Each structure stands twice: as C-alpha cells, then as structure tokens.
Amino acid sequence: MGRRDELAGLLEEALRWIGDSGDPSLALTPGVDALAAELVRTLDGAQGSDTAARHALGWLKWYQFQALPEGRRKEAALEEALEQLTPAAITMGLWELPAPLLPALADRAAPSLISVLEYAVAGSDPTLLSYVVDHWAHLVNATAQGHPERPHRLAVLCGAFWIRFSRTGDPRDLEESLATGRHAVRIASERRHLVMALSNLAAALKGRYDLTHAEADLDEAVTVGGGASRPARASRNRARC
Known part of the structure; x- marks a missing residue:
C-alpha cells in the first residue's frame, strides 16, 4: 500500500467517525485538517488514479461546508467539495x-x-x-x-x-x-x-x-x-x- 492509499484510508476512517457522530464541525479539527493537507500533496494532477482519495477529500469538504459560518471559507469549501467529487461523479x-x-x-x-x-x-x-x-x-x-x-x-x-x-x-x-x-x-x-x-x-x-x-x-x-x-x-x- 502506498502512502496515498494509507492516508486515504485514515481519512475515510475519520469520515465514518464524523458521519456517525452527526456533528460536521468535527471535520474542522486540526488533526483531520492536517491529514487532509498531507493527502492533497500526494494527488496526481490528471485526476485519474486518485479518485478514491479525491472522493474522501470531497466528503471532508462537504462536512466542512456544513459546519462553517457564512462567508468565503464556506463558499471555498463547497467549491472544493465539488471539484474533488467530480471524478467520482463521472x-x-x-x-x-x-x-x-x-x-x-x-x-x-x-x-x-x-x-x-x-x-x-x-x-x-x-x-x-x-x-x-x-x-x-x-x-x-x-x-x-x-x-x-x-x-x-x-x-x-x-x-x-x-x-x-x-x-x-x-x-x-x-x-x-x-x-x-x-x-x-x-x-x-x-x-x-x-x-x-x-x-x-x-x-x-x-x-x-x-x-x-x-x-x-x-x-x-x-x-x-x-x-x-x-x-x-x-x-x-x-x-x-
């Protein structure tokens, strides 16, 4: 298993925890944010072989969008959620x-x-x-x-x-x-x-x-x-x- 797959698996575990809790604000915790940032650095520009990682990142941004107050950060979270989830939507x-x-x-x-x-x-x-x-x-x-x-x-x-x-x-x-x-x-x-x-x-x-x-x-x-x-x-x- 490569580093990207390992990080994606850890993020998916975090997403299950967030989803089960019913509290999207957990997506804003520093540890989860740091994990996502490290995963982002492993992505391919072509968006071909990293759909699973992008799918996890998209869900994280969706939870963050729900938790953030109105403003630019909230808008940016929604846009990034859509961008990361698009390869899976294909x-x-x-x-x-x-x-x-x-x-x-x-x-x-x-x-x-x-x-x-x-x-x-x-x-x-x-x-x-x-x-x-x-x-x-x-x-x-x-x-x-x-x-x-x-x-x-x-x-x-x-x-x-x-x-x-x-x-x-x-x-x-x-x-x-x-x-x-x-x-x-x-x-x-x-x-x-x-x-x-x-x-x-x-x-x-x-x-x-x-x-x-x-x-x-x-x-x-x-x-x-x-x-x-x-x-x-x-x-x-x-x-x-």
Whole structure:
C-alpha cells in the first residue's frame, strides 16, 4: 500500500467517525485538517488514479461546508467539495455522493461522461458499454426536473439504451429506450433536443418492430421519424430567409 492509499484510508476512517457522530464541525479539527493537507500533496494532477482519495477529500469538504459560518471559507469549501467529487461523479452509481450535490455534480461530470459514452459506443467491449450506460442513467436521475439539459440527457439515454439492446439483445433495454425517449419528447422545448429525442425514439420503435413485427410499432416509428425531420426542415427554411 502506498502512502496515498494509507492516508486515504485514515481519512475515510475519520469520515465514518464524523458521519456517525452527526456533528460536521468535527471535520474542522486540526488533526483531520492536517491529514487532509498531507493527502492533497500526494494527488496526481490528471485526476485519474486518485479518485478514491479525491472522493474522501470531497466528503471532508462537504462536512466542512456544513459546519462553517457564512462567508468565503464556506463558499471555498463547497467549491472544493465539488471539484474533488467530480471524478467520482463521472462513474456515478459506483460512489456514495452527498445527495444535495448530485445536480451540480451531474453538470460537472456530463461532458467527460458523454465522451466516455461515445468511446464505448464506437468500441466493441459490451461490458464497458453496459457500465457507461448505467453511469449515464444515474447522471440523468441526478439531473433536476426543469433543468435545461434534462431533455438532451434523456434523449442520449434513449439512444444509449437502444445501442446496448442492439449489442446484448436484452429486451429490458429496449423498453427503457422507448420509455426514456417518450419522456424526452414530452419535455423537450428546444428544437435540437426534440430532434434527437424523436430520432432515437424512432430507432427504438423500429427495433421493436423488427423484434415483434407489430404494425403499431412500425406506424409509430414512421410518425415519430417524420416528426424528427419536420423541425430540421423548418430550421433550414428559416435560415434561407
């Protein structure tokens, strides 16, 4: 075990003590603060191999944020909590994260996680794809109702479930794709989000038709697909005016 792992383990023990006590002010004790400072000095700049250490530091800063009075130190503690917890949020669902921070962490993790999702979709590893789709589903669940990016994230999830179904054949993914796509269509207010949601939903409906040969699915796929093309045509027409 390296020094960083040893320090992270000690900090995790301290965090359990703080959590069990119900007193976040214990996170401000000099001994805990000194331990965290030593752990910070061992971190990698790339934030790749030190997610566990950053996760512990993020929880400590979250406790400190709760204990500190209003002011710059409190604001700085919150910002550092978010920064340290973001690497863990990229694999949302694997790590316990402070519930009040989930919406903000989802926003911070989304750009990196969608890049990983694109990589997994382009690759041939079904296990990686499955994990990343699950992480994205957790991120969508952490996205607040009414968030301007929620329709887009749901549309992406619709497509991700559909792709995973096409690779694994699990019918649960197909049904999740349909339900997620319909939800995205219902709440989409921006044209770009609506087009993506309609396109991905149409693909999922066509996939279910190929599986069940139910004419209703084919009819809905044609209707939905036509809906996806209309906003795009309207946008092009306005652009020429």
